Amino acid sequence: MTPARRKRLLLIGLMLAGVGVAVGFALNAFNQNLMYFYPPSDVIAGKAPAGHPFRLGGLVSAGSVQRLPDGLTTRFTVTDQVKSVSVEYTGILPDLFREGQGIVAHGRLRGDGVFVADEVLAKHDEKYMPPEVAASLKGSHDAATGTAP
């Protein structure tokens, strides 16, 4: 093996090792940062992970929004028309948050079954429905009428 070739091999080897470490590290971190989406029915059925953050989505139930005495914490229920989950959020809600609106909340489940959100998203316009929410509503509608699984 010529010295030039050995050097080139060394360079390639060093780079491959670096890339390998980086990829392994990144994929590991990737798995820890995946946030799954669950509709309220799955949460009530206990399918959502306890203690791990996930996304909860559905419609804000009419008449459910109430403000706690501290002035900035809001409690409301999110429903997929079959089951509902209580959600608590401290802070300023997005401009488009209102009853009947489809929303997605990031957060985790507390021991008493209340979903504590650290972020509430209500995007785009009043006609917009987050796609996951639309799909889960369609699913629960089909289940209720017995048309499709």
Add this chain to the structure above:
Amino acid sequence: MMPELGHFALILALVMALVQASLPLIGSFTRTPAWMALARPAAWGQFLFLAIAFGALLHAFLVNDFSVLYVARHGNSQLPVIYKISAVWGAHEGSLLLWVLILGGWTTAVSLLGRRLPQEVLARVLSVMGMISIGFLAFLLFTSNPFERMFPAALEGGDLNPLLQDPGLAIHPPMLYMGYVGLSVAFSFAIAALIGGRLDAAWARWSRPWTLVAWVFLTAGITLGSWWAYYELGWGGWWFWDPVENASFMPWLAGTALIHSLAVTEKRGAFKRWTVLLALLAFSLSLLGTFLVRSGVLTSVHSFAADPARGLFILLFLSIVIGGSLSLYAWRAPGITRGGGFELLSRESLLLGNNLLLVITCAFVLLGTLAPLLYDAMGWGKISVGFPWFNTMFVTFTPPLVLLMGAGPLTRWKRQDPAALLRDLRLAFALSLAAGVAAALPWLTGSPAAGVAVALSLWLVLTLLTALWRRLRHRRPLLRALRSDFAGRGSRSWYGMWVAHLGVAVFIVGVTFVTQFDIEKDVRMSPGQSIEVGGYRFRFDGVVPHPGPNYRADRGTVTVFRGDRQVAQLHPEKRTYLVQTRPMTEAGIDAGLLRDIYVSLGEPLGGGDWALRLYYKPFVRWIWLGGVLIAIGGLLSASDPRYRLRVLARMGSRAAQQALAAGGAA
């Protein structure tokens, strides 16, 4: 009448594109000068018809022609004129029209500035650009016609999304598109070179200024978008790792790798295959970005099903462009000659490291952006990738990149003596390490992240100063030496690098300090009440109604004090736009070089009380200042006189003679 004229012009533009894509390419093989010469007038004709089509759509918006479906959806008679103009590219169809118009503009620019290029090279470049244009025009005409009529005509338009009614966002998409589309020039030069089998330093020198200018637009567009998000979305964020942002960031990363790799190819003739591959990659990512953002695939794969024609077309187009160019590459790459060799420690190997890091970062951003789509399509569940992941990726890959960035300009091409490099770097290394440790001490900031940022930025600044000193040290007086050196041939691009790298140092300080030390408080306030945040006292003076041209607003007044001195009076607003009846938050910002004070209104809580966001954001301006410096650096580099073709033509003939001589010897 006008919309039909626009539609017809679009069809004619497609015809022109067909001519531009086919005959010159064939002529370049059969060596028929007349056919090759068709490329330029065809490009001009195409641009003219595209301009007419765009003008027709603009006219429809200006005269409120709500018989055009697109105008009826996104226009409104009450819109201020500037937003009637920006509404043209406010949604899918119009933004695609803007895309091809800009492509036509770049093509025309290449045809004018590149007339001294060898005829068959210019013919091939223009014909590849014509092919891209065919794809987009066909997509427009067959699936997304902006001139489609509706009957009966609407009485009033559906209005432009209020978020887009902002001067920043009126110019953001055109900027970004200038960047996306500009990368098509680098792509076309690469494809033309692959077709001709002539990949040499001359090729790199031709495509380098184009790539730089496109990259400058991309940088400016991204910076502008980040600034817009900060002041317009009302919660003070400046980057969200949103798929739409990632779509513009990926071509930027690939483009950054490309301009560095092109430098090696131009100076040393090395990395040729890699450079070509990057040029293909950068443009493919721009295409992916354009379609991802505009097709709505990102919010759900099901939107493909909602409009199967568009989805199918996009998939087909992407696979032709990416698959076709990669096949060509695979076929031609083995024939590309090896460039100059280099040692383990050399500027080439450092730049190779830089390229590798940039491409890995880009690959991870791509993974994070497409993973939700992939999971959904495979039925593995609905996921989203949390943005802590993106941040971790970034924090991991930036420090090694910056270390290389500091050492690069002080390292020689081909072979560097390690001891000499250490001698040059040790002072900068010691000083920045010491400053970083000091900054992280508990009684200064107490934040290790801030320490790392200070060390990295100082490392960049000090190595840049060292490099400047080495350039000028034998000349006196320094200031005059600097001026004459700057004016010299071939040094403009060096100073461009200098300014752009300085921009990175500024950017790092901004990002780290604002994430580490910002203070955000959501509070409930009654009129007259004061709250202290970050050493400033915020007094809430109540909210009054305030009418706007096409919205109603509640306008708050917040007076900010530092000690007893009044610093600012801010007027955050809560607007309700009359047509789409959606609320919008308009923040009140007191901007400063060292800190921003940011106030936005939440919602009324009864009895005159409001929920308010009170933010103190140190160094946030440095983020965009860094972006601006990076863009200025790119412009400086691109304006280097050595890229002007008259100069190139002289050098080209010499290079051709050398190549001939070399070919004869081989």
